[in-house]
Amino acid sequence: MKIKIISDEHKFTIPFPNGLILNGFVMGKLADKIKEKSEFDVNISKEQLKILCRELKKTKKLLKGEPLIYVKSGDGDEVKITM
Numbered sequence: 305m306k307i308k309i310i311s312d313e314h315k316f317t318i319p320f321p322n323g324l325i326l327n328g329f330v331m332g333k334l335a336d337k338i339k340e341k342s343e344f345d346v347n348i349s350k351e352q353l354k355i356l357c358r359e360l361k362k363t364k365k366l367l368k369g370e371p372l373i374y375v376k377s378g379d380g381d382e383v384k385i386t387m
Contacts, residue, residue: 310382322364322387326357363387 305320331353364387373385
């Protein structure tokens, strides 16, 4: 996953290795933190996050470099997130 930020003054890319983000261990820890820190009653299980992880991996194969999220502000700043 790459987060690319482009503005008039700065341009940089933040890489996130998918292997570190999209694995069962991290998803399990994420489920625990969501339950612990959430202000609302959130019932998300580790199995649901594993399914989310699996679907994100499928999405990566389908998009093949196309942006997952692309936002451009009125003053020309851009944020692009690609898998």
